[in-house]
Every structure is written in structure tokens, then in C-alpha cells.
Amino acid sequence: MSELLAKVAEILGAPETLVQRSAEARAEASGNTVEEVLQSWAGGEAIAASAPTAEASVTEEAPVEEVVAEEAPVEEVKEEVVAEEVPVAKSVTTKVETVIKKVSMANNTMGIKLNTETTLPRWLNFSFMIIPVFILIGMINTSGAQECGVNGILDVDRKSQQTVNCDGSPFEGKGVASTNAVNYVAVGQQVYSGAAACAGCHGANGGGGVGPSFIGGALYKTFPTCADHAKWIQLGSAGWQAEVGAAYGAEDTISIGGMPGFQGKLTEEELMAVVVFERVVFGGGNTEEVLIDCGLLETEEEEENIEAVSTTP
Amino acid sequence: MKIKLIPNDEQDLSKVFIFLLPLVVLLSASINFLKDAFRSFSNVLPGNQVLNYGFLDKLSNQISFNFLFSFILVVTVVYLLSKSLGRSIIIFPLFFLTGLGLIGIEFMDVVLAFLSPEQLLDLGNTSVLLLIKILLVGAFLGLILLNFLAKKEPSIFLSSQFLLGAVVFYLISLLIYRSEYTVMSDNFFINSMYLSTHIYVGCSFVFLSIFYFLITKGMQATLFSKTLGTISFWGYLFLLPWTGFKYFYGTTLPDWIENVSIYLSLSLIIPLLALIVNYSKTVATKENKEPVFSILISFAFVVFGLTNVLQIISSISNVTPIVSLSNFEYSVRYGYMYSLILILIPFVYHLVPKIYGREFIYGRLETFNAYLLGTSVVATLSLNALIGINSGFSWNAGANAGNPTIYGEGFLITWSLISTPYTLILFLSLLFLLSTFMFTLSTLKAIIGGSVTESETVSEISGDNDE
Numbered sequence: 156m157s158e159l160l161a162k163v164a165e166i167l168g169a170p171e172t173l174v175q176r177s178a179e180a181r182a183e184a185s186g187n188t189v190e191e192v193l194q195s196w197a198g199g200e201a202i203a204a205s206a207p208t209a210e211a212s213v214t215e216e217a218p219v220e221e222v223v224a225e226e227a228p229v230e231e232v233k234e235e236v237v238a239e240e241v242p243v244a245k246s247v248t249t250k251v252e253t254v255i256k257k258v259s260m261a262n263n264t265m266g267i268k269l270n271t272e273t274t275l276p277r278w279l280n281f282s283f284m285i286i287p288v289f290i291l292i293g294m295i296n297t298s299g300a301q302e303c304g305v306n307g308i309l310d311v312d313r314k315s316q317q318t319v320n321c322d323g324s325p326f327e328g329k330g331v332a333s334t335n336a337v338n339y340v341a342v343g344q345q346v347y348s349g350a351a352a353c354a355g356c357h358g359a360n361g362g363g364g365v366g367p368s369f370i371g372g373a374l375y376k377t378f379p380t381c382a383d384h385a386k387w388i389q390l391g392s393a394g395w396q397a398e399v400g401a402a403y404g405a406e407d408t409i410s411i412g413g414m415p416g417f418q419g420k421l422t423e424e425e426l427m428a429v430v431v432f433e434r435v436v437f438g439g440g441n442t443e444e445v446l447i448d449c450g451l452l453e454t455e456e457e458e459e460n461i462e463a464v465s466t467t468p
Numbered sequence: 469m470k471i472k473l474i475p476n477d478e479q480d481l482s483k484v485f486i487f488l489l490p491l492v493v494l495l496s497a498s499i500n501f502l503k504d505a506f507r508s509f510s511n512v513l514p515g516n517q518v519l520n521y522g523f524l525d526k527l528s529n530q531i532s533f534n535f536l537f538s539f540i541l542v543v544t545v546v547y548l549l550s551k552s553l554g555r556s557i558i559i560f561p562l563f564f565l566t567g568l569g570l571i572g573i574e575f576m577d578v579v580l581a582f583l584s585p586e587q588l589l590d591l592g593n594t595s596v597l598l599l600i601k602i603l604l605v606g607a608f609l610g611l612i613l614l615n616f617l618a619k620k621e622p623s624i625f626l627s628s629q630f631l632l633g634a635v636v637f638y639l640i641s642l643l644i645y646r647s648e649y650t651v652m653s654d655n656f657f658i659n660s661m662y663l664s665t666h667i668y669v670g671c672s673f674v675f676l677s678i679f680y681f682l683i684t685k686g687m688q689a690t691l692f693s694k695t696l697g698t699i700s701f702w703g704y705l706f707l708l709p710w711t712g713f714k715y716f717y718g719t720t721l722p723d724w725i726e727n728v729s730i731y732l733s734l735s736l737i738i739p740l741l742a743l744i745v746n747y748s749k750t751v752a753t754k755e756n757k758e759p760v761f762s763i764l765i766s767f768a769f770v771v772f773g774l775t776n777v778l779q780i781i782s783s784i785s786n787v788t789p790i791v792s793l794s795n796f797e798y799s800v801r802y803g804y805m806y807s808l809i810l811i812l813i814p815f816v817y818h819l820v821p822k823i824y825g826r827e828f829i830y831g832r833l834e835t836f837n838a839y840l841l842g843t844s845v846v847a848t849l850s851l852n853a854l855i856g857i858n859s860g861f862s863w864n865a866g867a868n869a870g871n872p873t874i875y876g877e878g879f880l881i882t883w884s885l886i887s888t889p890y891t892l893i894l895f896l897s898l899l900f901l902l903s904t905f906m907f908t909l910s911t912l913k914a915i916i917g918g919s920v921t922e923s924e925t926v927s928e929i930s931g932d933n934d935e
Contacts, residue, residue, distance in 0.1 A: 258690055261623075261625055261694065262554075262621060263622075264553075264554040264620075264621060265551050265552065265625070265684075265685050266685070267625065267684040267685050267691060268684070268689075269690065269691045269694060270692050273693040275696070275745070276745065282741055283738060283741075286735065286738055287738070290731050290732075290734060294727065294728065294731045362723070363789075
């Protein structure tokens with residue numbers, strides 16, 4: 156039996172397991188034994204005894220009897236019967252080929268079979284086409300978010316961690332008077348990303364995260380004046396509750412705790428610098444106006460007054 | 469039972485590994501349980517330089533994500549590579565030594581952690597051994613590539629593709645890893661890249677390698693589509709390395725990289741769909757009717773699928789800010805690792821008769837253990853996701869009111885929301901430990917006392933490479 160199986164497998168050029176399965180299926184359908192089926196595939200007799208074929212040959216034998224009276228045509232009829240057998244054998248071979256076509260070996264060593272006549276479901280093909288398109292559109296739409304230059308956003312030099320203009324040149328603050336010794340925006344940026352770690356909660360670009368967002372006008376809505384802003388950073392939520400009250404900011408936001416106070420942790424200059432930095436870079440304020448609001452730059456009128464006072468005897 | 473300490477071929481080596489593997493899984497589960505115990509009950513437990521949550525957390529990461537991972541990777545390569553390439557491993561002595569060295573160096577990191585706890589970094593590695601690891605993984609990759617070049621099978625089976633991918637990304641992750649950072653954003657960036665390449669890609673690829681082997685050879689089923697397998701391979705290869713950045717949303721990482729991460733994480737639906745269809749259609753033709761074996765594979769697949777779904781959910785624009793910088797990422801990290809451990813169990817059960825020639829009988833213990841493992845893992849992942857959402861909501865609620873709750877009193881509010889799930893996780897860790905113990909018992913019982921059956925021999929296709 157196994158030799159016969161091996162022979163058939165060799166003739167058909169298919170794995171023995173598949174030939175065995177096909178033979179079993181054929182035998183079950185035809186009512187023959189597996190061995191008979193294998194013999195017929197190995198080049199022996201065709202399966203004339205299979206149930207449907209037998210019926211067919213019986214019906215076709217009827218005319219034989221009719222012709223018996225005329226002896227000569229008997230042979231012709233016999234030929235016809237033989238001729239009928241050929242398609243049976245053919246159909247067996249075709250069926251075997253069909254089974255074999257469907258499955259091939261994905262890995263011979265492990266005997267892993269692969270379905271070679273796979274058609275993927277339409278919905279799956281459709282999904283594979285449509286999903287990447289949506290993803291691509293989404294990526295394009297969000298790719299421009301918070302670019303350098305938008306809402307006053309500046310760039311940060313990764314090595315020096317200094318605030319720089321979008322073209323990479325050093326940022327010296329818009330309209331900062333040359334007499335102003337401290338570049339509050341640059342110092343503020345350093346404090347924001349470094350010492351005070353504000354960026355950890357409020358985001359490198361002030362977009363928020365664990366802490367609230369500063370961009371899109373949010374900062375000026377809460378703190379229209381520099382003084383309130385500075386006081387909030389100085390006291391933190393706990394200090395604010397103790398000293399000022401439960402609500403903070405122009406919109407009377409209820410303080411429930413969380414913002415750390417930086418009094419004593421930052422110098423006065425650093426604290427004011429971070430306020431200026433946030434108001435200029437994230438709030439979009441004019442540097443000179445912000446510095447004036449924070450009391451870090453005197454207006455021309457004030458300067459004149461000071462000069463007038465100083466020159467008064 | 470005869471185990472050679474100096475193996476002659478991959479079959480001998482697999483014998484050693486299959487014997488040791490359950491013990492390594494047990495070690496990992498034990499440290500994980502201890503870590504969880506110290507997180508919830510540190511105030512009543514004795515503490516010292518080693519017995520504290522911070523150290524145990526790092527140690528658990530080292531054992532699970534590095535030592536256990538490298539062990540599973542080497543075991544899988546040793547067994548599956550030769551089979552799927554149709555030849556016995558070439559330059560086997562060198563291959564054996566490199567594999568052993570790789571496992572050894574990861575174990576050395578565990579030992580070193582006890583000697584100098586301060587050397588152990590957050591994700592387990594120490595900078596001392598990092599260079600040697602890189603050299604060993606590089607050599608291992610080189611040997612695998614040599615075997616690929618000398619293959620005798622006409623085509624490369626999916627399992628080998630995934631294994632090669634896993635080793636390549638293992639090497640990439642080690643090259644990325646740094647111990648010291650000068651800039652905050654570098655820390656986030658490198659941590660995220662390491663998580664994605666080492667854990668997300670590494671664990672997924674080893675999982676998928678074993679998975680494709682088990683659903684075809686193990687279940688005696690016909691693989692539905694190689695195309696879908698290839699889609700899942702390239703899909704995961706391109707998408708997974710990018711998925712970690714979204715968990716640092718709103719931090720000092722550049723916005724573009726966070727957005728790319730979000731959209732590429734959403735794209736994970738493509739390889740996941742391919743995998744689901746391939747799995748369901750392949751399994752429909754299975755001839756192996758052993759229910760426990762199928763259940764274990766199904767549980768592993770469910771956990772892997774669930775992890776992918778968590779990745780996709782956390783990329784929805786309204787959800788990302790809530791789950792970023794929270795424990796939600798833990799459920800993803802552990803999801804990949806747990807799916808790997810879950811698929812390992814039927815893999816070992818399948819290999820015991822083949823390697824040792826001992827019959828493996830699926831009794832009541834194995835059935836009970838399969839359900840216990842599956843449910844404890846799924847529940848742990850769900851609880852970690854819940855903790856992530858709870859803490860994220862709490863922080864965001866505080867932030868919207870102008871008061872982030874990660875400090876002081878606010879943190880206590882957050883802790884009250886997440887402490888109960890943490891205690892439940894501790895209980896589930898105990899169940900997981902129990903399951904791994906039962907798995908060790910089942911395996912050792914079969915190896916030592918199973919009835920003798922026909923074992924597999926090293927087979928090689930005659931002739932040259934067909935391609």
C-alpha cells in the first residue's frame with residue numbers, strides 16, 4: 156500500500172499525504188477501496204466499478220442487447236463502453252489535480268501546508284486601500300501644527316538649549332532696548348526648560364499636557380496683567396489659597412492645588428524672566444510691551460520724568 | 469531523560485533550553501509579584517537596598533524584558549531556524565556559544581544588579597555590559613544571516629522572517645540605548661525608541677514567529693494566506709517602532725514626532741486585520757483537535773490583539789492626552805510580553821514529545837492552568853489600562869482647573885483612584901505566579917515521567933538551495 160502510494164505520489168508529483176487524502180475522498184465517493192483508487196491512478200484499470208459509472212454503463216449496456224442480433228456491431232458497442240471509461244479516469248485525474256492545486260507546501264521540512272487558492276475577502280482588500288488614505292490625510296492635516304513662527308513660537312537650539320529664531324540665528328528679543336542688560340526672553344526660556352522644569356507639565360511649546368495650555372490666547376485670558384501672572388508663579392496654588400483666596404486669574408478659576416510655588420527656588424530675575432518668556436513666546440505679546448507691563452523696561456515718558464526729577468535741584 | 473551540557477546539534481540544545489525555560493518564566497513571575505507587593509504594601513514589608521519598589525521594578529524589567537526575552541529568542545531561533553530553513557545549523561559550536569553568551573550576559577546584568585543596585589537603569593540594562601551585549605547580538609545576527617544564505621527550503625517561512633526581524637530590532641534597541649542624557653527631550657526620545665524597538669517589535673516578532681508555527685504545524689492546519697502573513701510582517705515592522713512616542717504627548721518631544729506616532733499607531737489596524745483573518749481562516753482547517761492546546765493559543769492571540777487595540781485606542785486624539793505619561797503604556801508593554809509568555813506555553817507543550825520523545829498529556833491541571841493564565845493576564849492588562857485612564861483623567865481634570873494633581877494633595881486624590889486596582893493587580897500577579905508554577909510542574913512531569921513516544925530527529929533537505 157505504501158509503495159503504491161509512493162508510486163502514485165511520484166507520478167502525480169504531489170506529497171504522499173495529499174495523494175492519500177485525495178484517494179480516501181475518492182474511495183468514499185466511489186464506493187471503492189483506497190487501494191483500488193490508487194491502483195487506477197498508478198496506471199492500472201480505471202475505476203469501472205464506481206457506483207455512478209456502473210449505473211451509467213448499465214444503462215448504456217441496454218443498446219448492446221438490442222444490437223446483439225446483428226453480431227457485427229457488438230464490437231462497436233464494446234468500443235463505446237471502453238470509450239465511456241476514459242472520461243471517468245480523466246475526471247479522477249482532474250479532481251486530484253484540483254485538490255493538489257489548492258494546497259502546496261509552505262515548508263517541506265516541517266510539513267506546513269499552504270492554501271494556494273486564497274481569495275482575500277473584498278472588505279479586507281477595501282480596508283487595506285482606504286485606511287492608509289485616511290491616515291495620510293490626517294498626517295498632512297496635523298503636520299503644520301505649532302510650527303516655528305506661528306503664535307510667536309520660537310525654535311530651541313538643541314545643544315545650547317538657547318532660544319533661537321526660526322532661521323537658527325540668536326534670539327535677542329523683539330524690540331528690547333539696547334540699554335537693557337538682561338535678555339529676559341532668553342533667560343526665561345532656559346528657566347522654563349531647565350531649572351523650573353515648567354516644560355514637563357506645560358509642554359515645550361506651551362501646548363499643555365499635564366498642566367494647562369498657554370497658547371491660542373489662553374495665557375492672556377487667565378492673566379491679562381504681568382503682575383498676577385508673576386504672583387501665581389511665585390506663590391503656587393497652595394500659597395495663593397493661603398494668601399489670596401480660592402480663585403485665581405481673571406476668570407476666577409478655582410484653585411484646588413497642584414501648581415508648585417517658586418518663591419525661594421528661583422531668583423527674582425529668573426522668575427520675571429520666565430513670566431516674560433511665557434507672555435512673549437506663548438502668549439504672542441510684544442516684547443517691549445511685556446517688559447514695560449512687568450516693570451522691567453521704562454517707558455520714554457517715565458524716563459523723561461526720571462531725568463526731570465534727577466535734574467531738579 | 470538525558471540532557472547533554474555540551475550539545476552536538478540544535479536538537480540537543482533545545483533539550484537543555486526546554487528544561488530551563490519554565491524555570492526562567494517562574495523567576496520572572498516571582499520578581500514581578502514581589503515588585504507588585506512592594507508597590508502596594510511597602511509600609512508593612514521589611515525594606516532595604518534590594519527590597520524596595522524602585523529596585524525591584526528595575527530588576528523586574530531586567531528579568532522580564534531582557535533576560536527572559538533573550539532566553540525565549542535564543543530558544544526559538546535554535547529550534548525554528550533550522551526547521552524552517554530546511555537544514556541543520558551551520559557552524560553550530562559558534563552558534564551555541566553565541567546564544568549561550570547572549571543569555572549569559574543578560575543574566576550577568578541580573579547578578580550585577582544585586583552587587584551594585586545603583587548601576588541598574590530604568591529599563592534594566594547597565595551601561596557596563598551594554599557594549600558586550602551589542603557585540604554578542606551582532607554576532608548572533610551574523611550567524612543567522614549565514615544560515616539564511618545556506619537555506620535549503622525554496623522559500624523562507626514566516627516564522628524565520630519574524631525571527632530575523634526580532635534579532636535585527638534587538639540589536640537596534642541596544643544601539644539606541646543610552647545611560648546618560650544631557651537634554652530632557654533626548655531622555656523621552658531614547659526611552660521611547662528603546663521601548664518600541666526592544667519590547668514592542670522584539671516581543672511581537674518572537675510571538676508571531678511561534679504563533680505562525682503553532683497555528684500551522686502545531687494545529688496541523690493549512691496556512692490560509694502567505695500574503696496576509698507578509699502584510700502583518702511588513703506592517704508591524706514599519707509601524708511598531710513609531711508607536712511609543714505618543715505616550716510622551718505634550719512633553720518636550722517635538723510635536724511632529726508625536727503626531728506621526730499617533731497616526732502610525734492608528735495604522736496598526738492594517739496588520740491586525742491581516743492577522744485576525746489569517747488566524748481565523750487557518751484555524752478553521754485544523755486537524756489537531758486538542759482543546760487545551762487551542763485554548764492556550766487563542767488566549768495568547770486575544771492578549772496580542774487586545775494590546776494592539778490598546779495601542780490604537782490610545783492614539784485617538786481625545787484619548788492621547790489622557791493616557792500619556794500614565795500607566796496606560798504599562799498595559800501595552802506588558803501586553804506584548806504576556807502574549808509572548810502565553811504562546812510559549814503551548815510551544816513548550818508541543819516540543820516536549822518532539823525533543824524528549826515523551827508524551828505530553830493534557831490533563832485537568834493543564835486545562836485549569838490554561839484558563840487561569842488567560843484570565844489573570846487579560847484582567848491585569850485591563851486593570852493597568854484602567855489605572856492609566858484614571859490617573860490621566862485626574863491629572864487632566866486638575867490641569868484644566870489650573871492645578872495639576874501630580875503634586876502634594878492632588879497626588880493623594882489620584883492615588884485614591886488607583887490604589888484599589890493596584891491591589892487587584894497584586895492578587896493577579898499571585899495567580900500568574902501560581903500558573904507559571906503549574907506550567908513548570910506540567911513540563912517537568914512530562915519530561916521526567918511521560919510515556920515514551922517517537923521523538924523528532926534533525927532533518928535536512930538533500931540538494932542545494934532551490935532558488
